[in-house]
Amino acid sequence: xxxxxxxxxxxxxxxxxxxxxxxxxxxxxxxxxxxxxxxxxxxxxxxxxxxxxxxxxxxxxxxxxxxxxxxxxxxxxxxxxxxxxxxxxxxxxxxxxxxxxxxxxxxxxxxxxxxxxxxxxxxxxxxxxxxxxxxxxxxxxxxxxxxxxxxxxxxxxxxxxxxxxxxxxxxxxxxxxxxxxxxxxxxxxxxxxxxxxxxxxxxxxxxxxxxxxxxxxxxxxxxxxxxxxxxxxxxxxxxxxxxxxxxxxxxxxxxxxxxxxxxxxxxxxxxxxxxxxxxxxxxxxxxxxxxxxxxxxxxxxxxxxxxxxxxxxxxxxxxxxxxxxxxxxxxxxxxxxxxxxxxxxxxxxxxxxxxxxxxxxxxxxxxxxxxxxxxxxxxxxxxxxxxxxxxxxxxxxxxxxxxxxxxxxxxxxxxxxxxx
Amino acid sequence: xxxxxxxxxxxxxxxxxxxxxxxxxxxxxxxxxxxxxxxxxxxxxxxxxxxxxxxxxxxxxxxxxxxxxxxxxxxxxxxxxxxxxxxxxxxxxxxxxxxxxxxxxxxxxxxxxxxxxxxxxxxxxxxxxxxxxxxxxxxxxxxxxxxxxxxxxxxxxxxxxxxxxxxxxxxxxxxxxxxxxxxxxxxxxxxxxxxxxxxxxxxxxxxxxxxxxxxxxxxxxxxxxxxxxxxxxxxxxxxxxxxxxxxxxxxxxxxxxxxxxxxxxxxxxxxxxxxxxxxxxxxxxxxxxxxxxxxxxxxxxxxxxxxxxxxxxxxxxxxxxxxxxxxxxxxxxxxxxxxxxxxxxxxxxxxxxxxxxxxxxxxxxxxxxxxxxxxxxxxxxxxxxxxxxxxxxxxxxxxxxxxxxxxxxxxxxxxxxxxx
Numbered sequence: 001x002x003x004x005x006x007x008x009x010x011x012x013x014x015x016x017x018x019x020x021x022x023x024x025x026x027x028x029x030x031x032x033x034x035x036x037x038x039x040x041x042x043x044x045x046x047x048x049x050x051x052x053x054x055x056x057x058x059x060x061x062x063x064x065x066x067x068x069x070x071x072x073x074x075x076x077x078x079x080x081x082x083x084x085x086x087x088x089x090x091x092x093x094x095x096x097x098x099x100x101x102x103x104x105x106x107x108x109x110x111x112x113x114x115x116x117x118x119x120x121x122x123x124x125x126x127x128x129x130x131x132x133x134x135x136x137x138x139x140x141x142x143x144x145x146x147x148x149x150x151x152x153x154x155x156x157x158x159x160x161x162x163x164x165x166x167x168x169x170x171x172x173x174x175x176x177x178x179x180x181x182x183x184x185x186x187x188x189x190x191x192x193x194x195x196x197x198x199x200x201x202x203x204x205x206x207x208x209x210x211x212x213x214x215x216x217x218x219x220x221x222x223x224x225x226x227x228x229x230x231x232x233x234x235x236x237x238x239x240x241x242x243x244x245x246x247x248x249x250x251x252x253x254x255x256x257x258x259x260x261x262x263x264x265x266x267x268x269x270x271x272x273x274x275x276x277x278x279x280x281x282x283x284x285x286x287x288x289x290x291x292x293x294x295x296x297x298x299x300x301x302x303x304x305x306x307x308x309x310x311x312x313x314x315x316x317x318x319x320x321x322x323x324x325x326x327x328x329x330x331x332x333x334x335x336x337x338x339x340x341x342x343x344x345x346x347x348x349x350x351x352x353x354x355x356x357x358x359x360x361x362x363x364x365x366x367x368x369x370x371x372x373x374x375x376x377x378x379x380x381x382x383x384x385x386x387x388x389x390x391x392x393x394x395x396x397x398x399x400x401x402x403x404x405x406x407x408x409x410x411x412x413x414x415x416x417x418x419x420x
Numbered sequence: 421x422x423x424x425x426x427x428x429x430x431x432x433x434x435x436x437x438x439x440x441x442x443x444x445x446x447x448x449x450x451x452x453x454x455x456x457x458x459x460x461x462x463x464x465x466x467x468x469x470x471x472x473x474x475x476x477x478x479x480x481x482x483x484x485x486x487x488x489x490x491x492x493x494x495x496x497x498x499x500x501x502x503x504x505x506x507x508x509x510x511x512x513x514x515x516x517x518x519x520x521x522x523x524x525x526x527x528x529x530x531x532x533x534x535x536x537x538x539x540x541x542x543x544x545x546x547x548x549x550x551x552x553x554x555x556x557x558x559x560x561x562x563x564x565x566x567x568x569x570x571x572x573x574x575x576x577x578x579x580x581x582x583x584x585x586x587x588x589x590x591x592x593x594x595x596x597x598x599x600x601x602x603x604x605x606x607x608x609x610x611x612x613x614x615x616x617x618x619x620x621x622x623x624x625x626x627x628x629x630x631x632x633x634x635x636x637x638x639x640x641x642x643x644x645x646x647x648x649x650x651x652x653x654x655x656x657x658x659x660x661x662x663x664x665x666x667x668x669x670x671x672x673x674x675x676x677x678x679x680x681x682x683x684x685x686x687x688x689x690x691x692x693x694x695x696x697x698x699x700x701x702x703x704x705x706x707x708x709x710x711x712x713x714x715x716x717x718x719x720x721x722x723x724x725x726x727x728x729x730x731x732x733x734x735x736x737x738x739x740x741x742x743x744x745x746x747x748x749x750x751x752x753x754x755x756x757x758x759x760x761x762x763x764x765x766x767x768x769x770x771x772x773x774x775x776x777x778x779x780x781x782x783x784x785x786x787x788x789x790x791x792x793x794x795x796x797x798x799x800x801x802x803x804x805x806x807x808x809x810x811x812x813x814x815x816x817x818x819x820x821x822x823x824x825x826x827x828x829x830x831x832x833x834x835x836x837x838x839x840x
Contacts, residue, residue: 022703127707128552131556136722138724141446206750207751208751210752250753252753259840260765281721282717283443283718283720284712284718285711285717286711286712287710289707289708290708292707296703301701329628331627332621332630333672335669340666340673347645375649375653386645418680
């Protein structure tokens with residue numbers, strides 16, 4: 001028998017499902033046995049062995065080890081996943097609503113059946129957050145977790161500010177660009193963020209969270225006027241999910257609502273569809289994870305991380321501890337700096353400045369170096385000019401040659417700094 | 421026998437070692453058997469069962485399961501850890517120099533002896549990076565990893581810019597504040613960053629890295645003049661460790677040197693002793709991890725994460741997959757929003773504006789609300805004034821009462837947004 005192959009079934013072949021199928025191609029030890037979709041006849045980007053429109057078929061297919069659920073919503077996912085768990089299948093899901101509402105029930109069932117439910121993709125898309133909190137940061141006592149957990153609303157708020165448009169105009173734009181769904185309620189009313197912060201609060205504070213007790217307020221009431229005033233006062237408006245421990249009574253303060261974030265705070269600089277999660281605890285202090293909060297590929301990254309963790313756990317791959325070394329005999333071929341291409345900042349100084357710009361220009365040109373900008377700064381008493389140039393992308397070897405020539409023309413190279 | 425207790429020996433009781441001892445107090449299933457220190461008579465912040473000045477004693481103590489090495493440097497650590505590994509002890513180390521120089525040898529020995537070497541603390545202090553790359557992000561093909569990996573140099577560069585001081589002056593300050601060592605060579609010449617980027621390149625690209633082939637340039641030549649020019653041109657100067665794949669010849673371009681980073685790039689905003697690691701790969705896209713790069717507590721967080729991973733691996737704790745749920749029956753006590761304290765932004769509008777500021781002021785005062793700022797914006801034709809206030813930290817219940825009173829006085833509350 002081929003127990004060195006992990007066999008998975010996928011429920012849902014939308015954006016994320018498609019991303020998972022694509023990104024799994026490189027993994028020879030993972031086989032996609034069957035996928036469940038709503039519409040069997042729909043044209044699809046990816047080919048899969050077998051399609052069904054009955055997700056229960058996946059849940060009961062004896063061939064399948066792991067059910068990957070990327071369909072979303074409570075129905076039929078709740079019943080399907082329960083069946084799959086009772087059939088001793090591991091679950092990888094991105095379904096934040098299902099976990100926030102029925103997580104306790106599902107995890108208890110999973111423990112009974114001795115299978116795992118992994119859900120890195122359910123919170124902050126491609127950003128590793130569930131994993132680090134559960135492993136690397138496990139020794140911490142956390143005080144606070146908060147973040148921008150919904151890309152749609154952050155995109156709308158960013159647009160309202162940058163283009164000085166109304167909420168309605170930006171929502172329309174977001175819908176046209178596919179950042180927002182036709183029915184945006186889930187995002188703009190803050191429910192999506194509520195599901196995510198309740199999942200985060202559970203792993204960060206190790207307590208069962210009742211999502212229905214979370215205070216939630218969306219962004220629909222935010223006006224351009226508010227954004228302007230906030231800006232004048234030194235703030236940006238962001239929709240945050242927040243969970244913090246109240247020391248006095250050991251209770252948790254969990255909520256979702258727009259906040260004014262000081263421009264000094266890095267969170268205020270997280271724009272467009274980007275997500276970020278901020279954690280505060282002892283001993284680690286403050287850490288922040290930033291990245292793509294949604295989208296086909298990023299979400300697939302987290303789903304696949306979970307699939308590989310299961311493959312690893314049931315020993316289809318060699319077990320790797322969170323920070324253990326990759327076993328490799330392969331030596332890297334390392335590039336010599338002279339063969340690398342960079343943009344460069346050069347600080348030059350030259351006496352008797354007449355024509356010096358011309359000399360610099362021609363030496364650069366003869367070494368295939370294009371100048372992006374050149375500034376001449378004040379001339380010293382001794383008639384020395386300080387000149388700064390920034391080059392286009394150039395081969396390091398060419399720069400080094402140019403420097404030799406510059407020196408030969410009595411032009412000092414005071415500093416050379418690469419630019420990214 | 422008490423195999424439900426993990427027994428560790430610690431080599432080095434400096435800043436990090438002390439932090440580890442403190443933070444381990446809460447873990448009943450981890451016992452510190454013995455610590456090796458240079459000076460037995462030195463007064464210490466923490467009490468430990470047994471001290472020795474011979475680290476080899478730790479490496480050969482049959483009682484010890486895990487050797488935690490937080491002493492640093494190659495000698496005597498290399499020989500001590502080899503002995504410990506041959507004695508079948510797992511290793512947790514923060515020693516970037518040792519891993520960069522002798523990692524291949526040590527990991528091979530560890531594989532032979534079937535023990536683990538974990539080293540989350542060796543790179544970027546408290547920031548989880550080795551773990552996420554090895555687990556959650558494991559499905560990715562990476563193109564690039566780069567970051568600010570040395571707090572001392574970033575502190576110096578930040579100071580040079582903010583206080584317009586010379587490199588020498590800032591180094592002196594950093595030394596006085598304990599951010600830089602008496603001999604700063606390792607940091608300012610870029611060697612510390614070189615060790616870290618070579619460790620990152622190994623796990624990100626899964627190849628053996630020869631640290632001696634890495635191009636390295638420190639910050640000692642950076643002048644205030646350079647920082648000023650960079651600023652004029654829209655850049656900040658940062659010391660980066662960088663490793664990227666060159667597609668054409670599948671080689672790795674690994675280097676450490678100062679760079680001009682555009683102010684548009686978030687990396688330019690990472691100031692003082694903060695570290696950040698940026699990763700680019702498929703399918704995840706771009707992710708960034710930011711946090712404390714050094715210090716007693718943050719580094720201890722990573723060391724303890726590794727110790728717990730080993731406890732977990734040798735099943736002293738129930739195995740937890742990277743993103744599996746925490747098993748908990750404990751329900752959270754969730755705070756009602758009315759009992760929370762926040763600062764508030766209130767957008768108000770009122771007709772017949774005479775005295776309205778006074779009314780707002782007295783209503784707030786009578787509800788224990790102090791105003792931080794109040795702006796009155798243009799008056800509409802219909803004599804309506806738009807007024808914005810920001811309050812000090814206030815009980816939500818008080819704000820809600822104030823709002824009722826304001827409405828009763830014909831003052832519209834157009835919006836209420838909390839401030840963090």
